[in-house]
Amino acid sequence: MTLAEILASLFPEGHTVAVKDGLVAGDGPFEGGRLRVIGVDGDTPLGIEGALDLAGHVLDAVRAGDKAPILVAVDSDSQRMSRRDELLGLNECLAHLAKALLLADRHGHPTVGLLYGHSAAGAFIATALATRVLAALPGANPSVMDLPSVARVTKLPLEKLQEMAKSTPVFAPGLDNMLAAGAVHAVLDPGKPLGPQIRDLIASLPERDGRDRLGRERGGRPVAEEIAKAVAGQVRAG
Amino acid sequence: MAAIVRDRLSWYEASARQRLDALLDPGSFTEALGPAERRMSPHLPLFDLPRAFDDGIVVGTGTLDGRTVYVAAQEGRFMGGAFGEVHGGKLVGLLRAALDRKPAAVLLLLDTGGVRLQEANAGETAIAETMRAITDARAAGVPVVGLIGGRAGCFGGGGLIAGTCSRLAVSEGGRISVSGPEVIETNKGAEEFDSKDRALVWRTMGGKHRRLIGAADAFCEDNVAAFRAAALTLIAQAPAFDLDTLEAEQARLRRRIAEFGDCRDAADIWARLGVNDPEAVPAMDTRAFDETVARVKEATHDAR
């Protein structure tokens, strides 16, 4: 689905969500209140200005104190790769955006990610992965790094990686593998109205960060949950 | 004698275990899921790669000046200190325990290239879990202090974790960025970033630049005593994780882009910050650099 189709499905009565320089912001009527939308559209890389713009919208929402849900719609590139972005502290700006979303969550705003295109690396962590629950639409294509780049870095033949990718969700790009890792909670049905599907996600928000449990259940991250529990148990006992 | 050796140990040269051993009160460290438990990566054998008994991160508890702290130290020489499944799970487990046990602080000895590509999805997700767990701990009043000065620097998702900490101490070697020099060069060309220009790397991502622009809160000489002193100071000055702090951070970062967004080089920023002789910054010793930092108002703040 395109962003326009998503917004039309979510807000049949209309909305104020606009896209400027690949950055998405606005809101629309939802379940008797408002649903705020921020995001990145058009495979746009996320740089320092974009991260702060989006964070500003999130902090405005927290300041408003209405506890309205926040939808983070993402079709982004990775972080913007440039000397200038790093010089001016891209790590701080991306972390700031993630922190703003995590703060909004703490202040009672349900935060829902919606992955409808690409996303990768730092941009993925700062946006979709900083929400309480992350949904995707079929065709979404999250990754950490594409296989040719993985081949270059790991010095393994691309053909071997492609073969391994079929049976090894832990490293391979793509929605199925991010689902298996527990990073993506659910895939929505584009054939049905999105509003009720988002409403249902909000109604059953996980109490705590259960992504490692999902990763174990789905087999994409078989040991993370057990490791975290073992460490926490030993540390608490010590 | 032993104390002097510990204090003077080079942070950059030391291993993760040596750093922890020398940082904490002698004999106070208790490791969780230590090497003898052999909780190694289940994935690296598929790539025919050697594993480490601790998967490149040492986690546990200890005391710092008598107070209980939780600690995690990444080993930058094993797989570049990168986040794999076990590695990330250990850090997440430590932070989750900190939330209910409330130690005096959590110290993160970050030394990482980011996500371990052989376990990319697990590493990426673990970084997101780590950031959520850090903000949970901070909101519960537990300071989370990052100490950065290792061989691998602090790149990729590690840079985002650094940006989530309550406070950061860096040394000259503590490079912090999201895209590393090689990544920028590979994707955008050597005209954008010449990764072989080491002076450029240090100027753009190194500890001194990060300290001057307020991206880090303390600058340390490359030894354990300096990091220990910085950790103690920073634990006592941790900002709250709340709306006021984040609005202040929003304003701080906006102001930085407005004031320095047209600068091509770190030295241009330093000049505009009021540093008298920006060209002299890279060669300054710690004392001269601290005096310079003291005159830069942007360097010290609670907006993190």
Added chain:
Amino acid sequence: MESLTFRHTTRKPLPGAKPQAITGVVASGNLEILLERVLPSDACEVAIETPIAGYGAVWEAVVADFVARAQPGGVRISINDGGARPDTVALRLLQGARLLET
């Protein structure tokens, strides 16, 4: 990856009472060595995981020399190798034994 295991009988136990020690880092040209005092006092076992196959005879010689010199009775030694040279291996083994003795 290649796995190798060597078992030796020693004339005496390694002095000291420390139950375990670890030294080194798995990195290119380096290795980590985990020593655990878990065997009968006249036994030593060395288990190696190495990414470089075909050097069993060299490992065997380095380990035999170490056992003869250090007499690490009672100790199980586990090695994760990152492609270390024999002299580095020998040095780390002696370092590890010394750590366990102190």
